[in-house]
Amino acid sequence: MDRLRFYLNDRLVEESGLSPTTTVLRYLRDRAHLTGTKEGCAEGDCGACTVAVLEHDGKGGQVLRAINSCLLLLPMVQGKRVYTVESLKESGRYHLVQESLARSLGSQCGYCTPGVTMALLEACHRKDLDEAWKLDAQMCGNLCRCTGYRPIREATQEVAGRAPSDRFARALAETKPEPMELSYEAGPQRFFTPATLSALWDVLDANPDARFVVGGTDLSLEVTKRFAEPPLLVSLEALRELRTLEPRSGGHRIGSGVWLTELEDYSCGKLPPLERMIRYFGARQIKNRATVGGNLCTASPIGDLAPVLIALGAQAVLLSRAGERRMPLDEFFVSYRRTALQRGEILGFVDLPAQPSGARSIAYKVSKRRELDISSVSAGFRVVVDVAGQVTEARLAYGGMAARPARARKTEEALVGKPWTEASVEAALPRLEEDFTPLKDHRGSAWYRAQVAKNLLRGFFEETLTDPSPRLQERHAATVQVR
Known part of the structure; x- marks a missing residue:
């Protein structure tokens, strides 16, 4: 497959010709014009770029996860569903997490708020927030320099595990994981996501110097901080x-x-x-x-x-x-x-x-x-x-x-x-x-x-x-x- 295919706020997107080291953050802001997702540190420290991704749980199902979009390369969302802060408002109504954050006075300048809100969205649909420390752990990747953390934590306590019947609950219940398999080329760069070990060995036989990537939380820093453009990446995620x-x-x-x-x-x-x-x-x-x-x-x-x-x-x-x-x-x-x-x-x-x-x-x-x-x-x-x-x-x-x-x-x-x-x-x-x-x-x-x-x-x-x-x-x- 030489085209990237994924869902963005429930809309099917197909792309070709884009560098495989384009981050999801840059794609959202520069090409999709969804600028609610902010860039802060571009290294996974501040959480301003947090989006939610519906992806494979490794057991045949799907799970909603809060992810740093600055560390997520575009081919990594092949077959997945990506949600930004713009997806929260539905039928003219704000989402529970937005309302809770506003009521708790959890936003002042607002720059960090979209990322905080998307981290809250994961908390809203988690079923295991049964200890107090887990609330802190859920939100510790989101920095705020003006509001302070007490009101944000209050909003987290209010929404944790509520799992309303929203578009995300429907997606979790009704959609099936799509294949992540990918063979993609753009200019001098290539990106492979084999779906079987046999296919992986074939790729490695033909490309013995390939560089592996799965989560990308380390490799992506080379892209965002050193502007690296690896010529060949092989994802093991599928x-x-x-x-x-x-x-x-x-x-x-x-x-x-x-x-x-x-x-x-x-x-x-x-x-x-x-x-x-x-x-x-x-x-x-x-x-x-x-x-x-x-x-x-x-x-x-x-x-x-x-x-x-x-x-x-x-x-x-x-x-x-x-x-x-x-x-x-x-x-x-x-x-x-x-x-x-x-x-x-x-x-x-x-x-x-x-x-x-x-x-x-x-x-x-x-x-x-x-x-x-x-x-x-x-x-x-x-x-x-x-x-x-x-x-x-x-x-x-x-x-x-x-x-x-x-x-x-x-x-x-x-x-x-x-x-x-x-x-x-x-x-x-x-x-x-x-x-x-x-x-x-x-x-x-x-x-x-x-x-x-x-x-x-x-x-x-x-x-x-x-x-x-x-x-x-x-x-x-x-x-x-x-x-």
Whole structure:
């Protein structure tokens, strides 16, 4: 298919000749003349560009998601329904979310209001806003510099889960997902979205240097900030196999194409360390597009998923036309921004094994802001303690301490065979200086990172004294909760 086909405010749109790196935001403002959607940061931080997208949920149905349109490339909405703030008013009446925001006095200058309203729309049609923190998490990706957040939060409380019989409810109930498969060319640029693994291998055989994209929350920054025009992109979003998320052999299989919002929901009650890390991974709009594979395959030294998954003993499952190969996830990261992926391979799944008896595990993220920020230091820890109180296994993984996510192997060695006590932890801490020589940058000095790394291990010991894998409390100041 050489034409882009999607629905914009329930109207079928077909386009050709547009660069595949055109963002949905630029398309809306420059070509569709729907200027209610605003541009603020163009990097997914402010939420002014938020739209709602009705898209595949990976199970044969559809779900309404708030998305940053500045990070969404136009081919990514192939076969989907995109809604802007202009779609809310229906038959001359304002939508519930608009009325609620106005009644709460949640808008002053109004620049952020369209994005706030579209984030509220997702809240309106969510069925899982059953804890107070979820309301904050729903809206933390929308900045407001004049109204203040109390009235916006009041509007969120009023509309959450109301699910009125509006055009969005009808679309959810009555429309069926359309194919995302795409072969698109515009000038020197090409964009493929294969629908099967077999079709993917064919594309890669013909284009071995193709660059992969799924959610686009990282790659799109190159477009919006560096004005990059990648000549060939291959989207893995239509591969349903990669959306697998299920218990397996006492552990869990996590597909590389799973959205982080899906993983967050799945982890609740099953994988507390992972749930804990994803809470502060990013804003709702980011997690609605960011994927497990995208976060891991960028191989960033401060990627938030890697340390906790490494600590839990994850295996990377790589797929190619030749079949499957597996490796420990900590071996998947080769060096700075490089992985063990070879030409023609993709990351298919992350397999988490059953956690051993006596395991204590946790994840931490330390950043300048609590929400929507990049880690200065992150960590995933697991120790196994036997009935005699001795450490039989230790897995201590850190992000932000080296050129890649890595285990503190010398510190692990210092803990294994010792009693799990404060004295043993303190005795092992100097070994962290042998494991890592952290760099200095604008997020923290080398001294700061080294000290934080030690303090997180101290906090892990204290926090797991009464609960081997504690969830975050309802009201907390950080992912560290030592009292």
